Amino acid sequence: MVARKPPIGAPPRPISVTSSFVFPTCRRLSAVMFVSSEERGEYELPPANATGETMSDERLVLHGSFTSSSSYKPMLFLALSGLPFSFRTVNLKNGVQKEAAHLAINRYGQVPVLRHRGLTLVMSNVILDYLARTTGHFEPKTEQHRWQAREWLSWENDALTNVARVRHFARFRPDVSQDIVNFFRPGAEAALDFADKSLAGREWLVGDACSIADIGCWGRMVFAHEGGLSIDGRPNLAAWRDRIKALPGFALPYDLIPKKDTEFEGR
Template sequence: MMKLYHFPLSGHSHRAWLFLNLLGLEHEVVEVNLAQGEHKSANYLRLNHFGQVPVLQDGDTVVPDSNAILVYLAKKAGRTDWLPEAPAAAAAVQRWLSVAAGQIAAGPAAARLITVFGAKLRPEEVIPRAHAILALVEAALQGRDWLVNDQPTIADIALYSYIAHAPEGNVDLSGYPQILAWLGRIEALPGFVAMPQTKAGLVA
């Protein structure tokens, strides 16, 4: 059985757990206690030298990094609906995975790190960065339901968690009607599981 090492309040962990559930794949979830430094223990560092969550263990195969896990699971399950084979669509998915690792991490995710985890970042820098990428996602969703195709792909899953929880970092989503509708479509997918919400930021 696949094993997912995760931390419940991590959006990176959530995107991997969400996709496992959307695919209906049998798995075990192992919580990594970040507060106690389990992610820096010798045993965990053998799984992921970077000391980060999540990590997927599938038999002898170990896959660190949330976006890599999305790719692995889609390929493992043979789900070309979630990860298209066509060159242009595959490239478009990769582009959004880069956005998830770049602008989303530096914007909405970073803003939430301040309020939820006490990160020493500057809200006046990261909140405008969050709105800059949200404006681009809002524009990309104009006239379409999903980011790449006429059905969801791992691009949508990679962006979902931190955008959905952006208000916890004082990033207001009320000005993004396309994004709000898109979040609702993801939450309506069979097998959807939510990330725990914290009483922080705008939802405090």
């Protein structure tokens, strides 16, 4: 058996998650891609980054965009964790995500992408899952809570995505019919109502501390106001948002995600 590498920047608490937990979790999350160094195929990693500097396999490298809630979720995880990482910007407006260089690491032509230890991972919730298990940060303490955190991520990908859709059409597609926005709005409102109700009498979605469930769900809600959706009108949700904003290292997307390639040295 090959010994596992120690977690990077992890707290002393060990994480008892086996492969029987890892791979079923990945399969349950939608549109999963999890590529090992032995299975790179079309995702063969280039030996150097865009500037020609050789990147260490231990260095977390996140590709994303400052306008993307999907990019914000892993970016916020890294910021709250205080971990060093490299950010590579992908200009969605200019269509960089559809160019050959980006398609070589993300066949879907989307962001984010995480590269680490010979792996290439796409889809924001898969990346959150990986980061929690690899670093130990924002991973719930019990196995039951770990499963529930991933349950919330699956729900987010199904229900809270309506918030992103409303925001997308309201902000970026003024040319489309308002009927399209109105089609997704009831689902978005219902998802926010459900989250508000679920937070009644509790501080966090799972357990007694912030986890990837909170980061994933908040990361999708963060642009709600750009679609005319309100968090302030939901008291449990608003209090939860304020608790997240009070965490060390927190920043909103436009303050956190740079518009150019950046190195973050952590804290």
